[in-house]
Amino acid sequence: MQRLSTIILGTALCIITSMLVCPVWAGMELHLLILCNMDNLANSLDSCVAEYFSNGDVDSKKKLHDYKCVLNSKASEESMADFARWEPAHGHFNFRHPWNNYVKIGSSSRSCAYCIETLISCMDTRNQVPETIRKHFSSSCLRLCSCSSNVIRELSTTVSSMTHAAQIDLTTNEMKKAVEDLQNDLKSLPGLLIQSHKEQHKKLELLEVIPLVTFVSLLIELASRIEGGILKTVEELADLAKFKKIKDEMELQKTQDTSKIVDNMEKVIAHQRV
Structure with a gap:
């Protein structure tokens, strides 16, 4: 009987300590994990495009594979969300906080991470693309990359501060404009191939530019996934959680x-x- 009472007392002390003295809330852990994953996505995207066009540095190479953390976090996100539903209100999180929407944001982030993984695989064929063609697309691709990563970081700030970001509409419109510019560059590619053939007296094979066209198409697809995935799910969370x-x-x-x-x-x- 004394042993049983000691176990009960110890368990009660552990519960009180974990809840009042130094609580570790699953909801807060999930919140921080989602923020970290979004930042990792933006870092990998910036590093990937910079490396493809040979504008990268040592720091960017280190961040190239940060997206892998996003791919491996599905089980953690779902388990944390399940535990968070049973937690009382704490910090900025009210009772019945929409934790399931964090899982949706995580799913949208993974969709973007898979796209970044495919982008990185295109780097093995970048040397097959003629330098003149690569330079033609360089500024447009870098601009779309910058706009896309800015949208992701702006959405991360929205979730972190639990306020509607003032610049999100502006950055999203800039991303859309960058997509249009890149699509126009794609449309001008046949004329560029003919011009290069006349100037260099060398026929450029279609197979030489296919790797770059694939890379550009993936960048445009990634922007679409950001807008239709992460942006949409963050806005849903902001509405349900009543962000300021x-x-x-x-x-x-x-x-x-x-x-x-x-x-x-x-x-x-x-x-x-x-």
């Missing part, structure tokens, strides 16, 4: 500043009366 709007925060800040000014004035008047 920047406008509301600014009004709250103005109200707080005004109240501080009034308090200071009241103190000054009271001091003068004394």
